[in-house]
Each structure stands twice: as C-alpha cells, then as structure tokens.
Amino acid sequence: MVPVLLLLPIVILFSVGYVVPLAQLVLKSLQHDGAWSLNSYIEIANSPAFLWIVLRTIALAATVTIVCLLIAYPLAYAISKCSPRAASLLLLIVTLPYLTSVLIRTYAWIVLLSPNGPINQLFLRLGLISEPLQMVFNSVGVYVGMVQVQLPLMVFPLYAVLARVDPSLAKAAQSLGSPPTDAFLRVTLPAAIPGVISGCTLVFLSSLGFYITPELLGGPDSYLIAQGISLRVLILGNFDEAAAQSTILMLTVIAVFLIFRQRIAEELDDRPHDNVSPSGKSSSGLSARWPILERLTAVLHGPSMRLHEALTVVRRPALYVSAGLTLLLLVLPFVVVIPLAFSNAPYLTFPPPAYSLRWFSSLLKNTQWLDALSFSLRWAGLSALLSVAIGVPAAFALVRYRFSARVPVYLLLISPLIVPHVVIAVSLFFALAGSSLIGNPLAFALSYTIIGAPYTVVVMIAGLKRFNRTLELAAASLGSSPLVTLRTVTLPLLLPTLASAALFAFIVGFDDVVFGLFLSGPTATPLPMRMWDNIRLEISPQIAVIAVLFLIVLALLMLLRLFVGAVVQGRRPQQSLHP
C-alpha cells in the first residue's frame, strides 16, 4: 500500500505525459488517411534514402561507442588508481562537460574545427598541412563532437566498476607470476566487464537518437535518423512517416535496452557487487574445453610473457599520456569558449583580436535573450522542484519496498534517459497538436519534468542505497516514530543527494533544445532555442558569453552542493567530494 502511494504521482504524470503520447505515436504510425494501414512502413522500406540513414546512424553510434570505450578506459583506470582527493577532482573535470549544455560544447567545436580555427592554425604552423582541413559541417565534425559529448557516459560506469576492483587482486596475480599487463588482462579487465557493458549500452543508445551535435556539426548530406524525423515533422509535414520512423527508432532503442536490462536493473539490487568477474567462465575454463587452446597457450607462454614484460615498461607512460589526452579532449571546448566571451570582435574569430566586455553588455541590452533566460530559469526550475517532489518518493518506494512490479516500474521511470528525446518530443507534439498547449509554458514544465525526473530517481536510488539504515533503527530504538525519523535523520543526511538530484533535473531542462524545437511559440521561447537560432543563423560570440555565465552559475551550484555536503557530513568536505 505504501509503495503504491509513493509511486502514484510519478506514475500518473508519466502515464499522461509520456506513455500515452508514445502509444498514440505508435498507433498513428499504423494509420493512413484515418484507416489502419502499414502504408508508412511500406513507404519507408521502399526508400533507399532511409536505409542509408539507418545504416549511417548505426555506423556512427557504433564507432562513437568504440572510440569512447578505447579512450575512456585508460582515463577511468587512471582515475581509479588515484588518491581519493585527486580522483574526485578528475571526476569533477569529467562531470563538468557532462553538466554543460551540449549546445555550448557543440558551438565550441564549430570554433575549434573551423577552417581558420585554432586546430587548423596549429597544424598549419607545425607544417603538418599546407591548407586548412575541412573538419566541420561534415562527418569528421560529427564524430569528434559526438565522442566528446558522450565520453562522460562511458567514463562514469567504467570508473564505478574499476574503483570497486580490489587492487590486491591484481597484486595477488602478480605475486603468483603474472607480469602487470598479464595480471591486468586476466584480473582487472574481466572485473570491469559490467562497466564496459553498461557504458557501451548508454553511449550507443544515446548516440542512436542524437540530434543536436549532428545537426550543427554535420553536413547537409549526412543526415541521421533523428534529423530525418524532425525534418519530416517541422518542415515537410509528413507526419505519418515521421511517426513510423520514430516508432522504429524507439523500438530499436527499447529492444537494446531490454537486452541489457539485467545489468541496468542490477542498480536496484541490494547485494554487494561482486569484485570478481560475474561471467564465471575463466580463460582456463575455456582452454579446458578446447585442448587445442591449452596447447596453444603453452606454446605461446614464453613469448607472451616476454611481450608482457616489455609492455610493462611502457604501460605507465602510455596510460598517463592517453588519460591526459582524453582529459584534454573533455576540457578543450572550455579553453576556447572562455576567451571568446571576452572578444571585442563584432564577429566570430579565434583567438580574439582584443578583449572587451562588449558581448556581455550586448546580452544585457537584448530583451529577447533576457526573456528567454528568465523563461528557462523559471520553467526548468519549477520542473526540477516537481521532479524532486515526485522522484524522491518513487526512489524510496523502489529501494525500501519489495513488490512484484518493482523492476518494470523502475525501467519505466528511467526509460526517458534512453528513449531519444526527439521521439518523446514528437509524440508530445502530436498529442498536443491543435490544443493551446503548443507554445504554452506548461508543455515545457511537463516535458522538462519527464526528462528530469529519471535523474532524480537514479540519483536518489544511489543515495538511498548508500544510506546506513542502522541509523534509522537507532532512531526507532530511541523512541522516534517513522515520520519523525524521516524528518530528523533520513532527510537531513540525504540533503546533499537531494541537492544533486535537483541540480541534475534542472540542468536537463535548462539545456533542452529538442523539446524547444517542437513546443516553442511566440510567448514561450527557452534560452537554448535562442542559442540554437544564433548558432545556425549568425554564430556570434554571444553564445560564449552565455557559456561563461552558465559555467559561473554551475560552479556556484557545485560549491553550494559541496557546502551542503560538508555541513551534513560532519564538516569534512573531502568526504562529500568523493562519490
């Protein structure tokens, strides 16, 4: 009974604003001229252009995933080997881009990669190239931008598993005769498999439906599926095909998601995570099944050990160089954006010829920008509060109670993290079409809450699982009723978690472009829509100013979060810094 009550608000909101519109979208794709028909699917299947788009999208998502894995692993591994203090600082550097608007980062890449941008200038000066490389408005730009945008999604799960691997396991392997690289391959790497799987799943799924970066960095002839959908809705008015394509994209994503749901639902588990490889199939088990492998390993043993010994020498430098380059990739956009904000040039050029505050004052004089800013602050803020209000009770229900629908409900509540925003936005656009809600701030409040609440649920679940419940038992033994315990012990201790949850939910709404594309109206234009138009139409240093202001606010919020954490954790900031 209690979990039902706790889950009721979020389930109602998700049903009305998310499940029903998506269901309507699927139904719409199965109709043509008001009758049941597979017409839209037949059209799509007969269109070679669409097949190319699908192939291009899958190839991009797969490549981005592999590149992210290859460069994120050394970084995550290096962070896991750092002292807690250094690790929390490095994680902050990884988190910062994750929390910064995709628009801002994409804008920075346009600057960085442009024909007269700093990268081309550097290469020209080094004599590596004789004329500027075309790296933007084609697939190079899309790949670079996507990797940078998705990288944190790979680093976090990898770090989470690597930090849990008992370092004495690798040492034990070494003491038993494995050179360090061999110990790494046999002990550390298998233990990281769960993180590799969840990181790859996240990056791949997120890349499949990505819209902003390909649209801004890509060329006109390299459309991806999300762009195809929005084009059909916003420009061509071909709603049936858009519905069919959205359905295909959504079902693909959900299918992949469900295949890996075991891993994802594990987050709900109370059991301590195993340090050891969960597969249980060791390499020796394999060679026992195939005697030929056994023989091969024996033959190769000598050379392979010598190779491992040789690798051991370059292992550390290679690790640190690779981790350093990856960190550089993550922070590069900020290196460009910050000086750009203080440019005195009337147009975009890097490095700025001279510095001034002209773009700051132009922002303050422009009521359009200010209106958009206040709109975004207001409605993203309201949605963040709403997300916390419905997400926190849901997290309590999911962590503290056992009921049969627990895992399905959890998957439903976190699914907006996975289902492409383009699909959700299109479904809302169709559901609200004709009503006065298009161009109404309430539509934004609803959609920001739907994409923000999953973050509050996930953050709160993690916080509640870490929470030491003995404290609640202690409070009960001291005469405190459950509600008083909640007020005096549980919530005060979870305050930092609540702050993080609210921060995430706020940023998700504040950054949104995709819902803005479909739901904006003359009286409802969020800030990212203004930025979007600016980047597409004139691309001025104005965006850099907003980026700098955004970074300042973000830094202030993080400091506040640290402060709250410090107060709660017994005034020991170094502890609350470390996740």
Place this chain on the structure above:
Amino acid sequence: MSVSTAMVSEKATAGVATSQSQRGSVSVNSLTKMFGPVKAVDDVSLSIEPGEFVALLGSSGSGKSTLLMMIAGFEVSSSGDIMLDGVRINDVPSHRRGFGMVFQSYALFPHMTIAENIAYPLRRRGLRGGDVEREVTKALKLVALDGYGARLPSQLSGGQQQRVALARALVFRPPLLLMDEPLGALDRKLRQQLQMEIKLIHKEVGSTIIFVTHDQEEALSMADRVAVLERGRLQQCGTPRELYEQPATAFVADFIGEMNFLPVELRRSGGEVCARSADVGLEVVQEASQVLTSGDRGLLAVRPEYIGLTPDERATATVLESAYTGTNQSVLVQVGSIRLTARTSVSPGRPLFQSGQRVRVEIEASHTRVFPAAR
C-alpha cells in the same frame, strides 16, 4: 552518581512499562522466525530476570542477532511470544518499546553533535531546555566523556563513539538494554577495557541487558547467564560455570572452552552406563540419568586439564607436539587412532614434555560427560 534519581517523563515507555521499580523482566516463549523455508530462530524459550545481564552467544548464522532484532522490534516473529514484565509486546512497534539499543557500527547520527545525539531520545519523549541539558551532562559523565558534548561523532575514536552510543541508549533509562556485538569493531585492548566499563555501568544503572556476541570469552566474562545458540536453536542457557562444567550438548561442550571427544561404546546395566574407549583402554561408569544418549555409541568429552600425562617408556601413547605458555604446557598426544590435547601445569624443575616422548594417559572419569555419537 546515580542516574536513577533523575526525572524522565513517563511517556518514555508508555504502553509497555509498568511503574514498578523492578521493571525489565523479559521472556521469550517458543519464538520462531522463518526466512522463507529457513528457520533462523527455532522455537526458542528464554526467561530473563529484571537487572540480569544475559549474553546471546553463537557463531554467525546461529540466530542470535535475529533473536535480538525480534526483541528490539526490528524483525517480526513468525510465531511465539515476546513478553516484557508480563505484557506481550510482539505487536508494539519498535519506537514504542522503549528499549535502549547499542549497535556494532555505533549508529551515531553523523549530522548531530554528541550532545544532540544523546538528547535525541529525550526530545522524542517531550523533554525540553534545561532538563535535556542536565540529563545529557549526566549521561556523558556516566561514560567518562564529560566535555565532549559539542564535538561531532567523526571527531571521536571508535571506543569513544561506542561510549556515546551507550550513553544515548541509557539516557532515557530504558528497562532493557540491547547490545548487538557492541565491541566487535574495536581492537582487543579497547574491547577488554570497555567490557569492564559496561559491567560497571550495568551495576550502576541496573537495567536488564541482553548482549549479543560471537566471542565466548567476552560472553563468559561479562554475563550473569549465557544463552548458547546454534542453527536457530537454544542449546543451553546457564551461568558461565554451568556451561563450562555441565555442558548440555556436545555443541556447547565443544563451543565453550577446549574439549576432547573420544568415540566410546556404551553398555547399560541397571542404573549405570559403562562407556568404553578401545583406543585409550578406558572405562568410565556414569549414572544413566547423566548420559544423554540412548544408542550404543557415544562420545566421551573431556577437557584438556583433566587428562593426566606421565612419562613412561613402555606406554603406547606418543607426544606429537607441545606448546609452552608459561604456567601451562599444551601437549598433543597420539593414542591409538585418536589425538588428544592435554594441558599440564608446569612446575619448576620438572622437565617439559618433548615430541616423540612416550607417555601414559590418564583421564579423570569424574570430569567426563557422554554425548550422542552423531554430533
């Protein structure tokens, strides 16, 4: 200093406590706890007098913690009764039972100062202002932490934190104090020091104490009575001396102190039973009422200190290994197909036993007990 003169609101134990001065008698009748098909606590009955200090002793998985959690109200029993001063309290929620509880992990609220932690149960009972302050000061004094009130738990050592937890659990003068392995996280020296302090505090406040531990030494040295649990069943509850000298089951005999077990054949005649060990060439006659088995095979239990060794070149027993511990020497002896551990006192001038030495083994029949063969 006596805490019992201070005033605490009678709301403290509303609904469960009687106003008698001798509160805190606990009895558990046929209590069972099922986790799925597993009986974590299996038909346990136990009765504890007011002011008594009882230890629940067992290895992990014995059910001792589950039993404590049921008494505390954190686990719901599957069947059976829990009575406090004659009132059934199974259905009273934990926060209304009014028992103090000390956890192994201390469970101090990290966001509150020491004083706020100790004031917590008082505030839940409606105390305000100066009353709270006075009680907190007294409680801190009781655990010898005067002046620590303004600190945070993280600024205290483990031993100090556990003393705060004790003060917090006692400040509202509960009729019953439950302690769940309270010293398990501390190092040996600190543990021994706190064992003494807890005994002294027990004398001072007079609450009934139920103390869970897996450390038999701790249980024997602290408790008035020890209840030994194994696989959910109560094996025996008695004074430390009873457990040591008259173990009721082979498990208790083995668990408490050191014990040798010899396989024996049993022959009954009249009111007596004769246990014969082929290996040692030993016959022990005991009254049938003392022999706890009905079969014709049994185990003879004898403690190392009741096995006498005499050097004898013609004897068949051989010393395998020995360990000198100052006043005693432990000697491992091979007798036929079995091995026995004997403990002999060392007297000045007499040589120690050496490996390979032949010895004659004598067992004092009056200090043996016979148990069923299948342990």
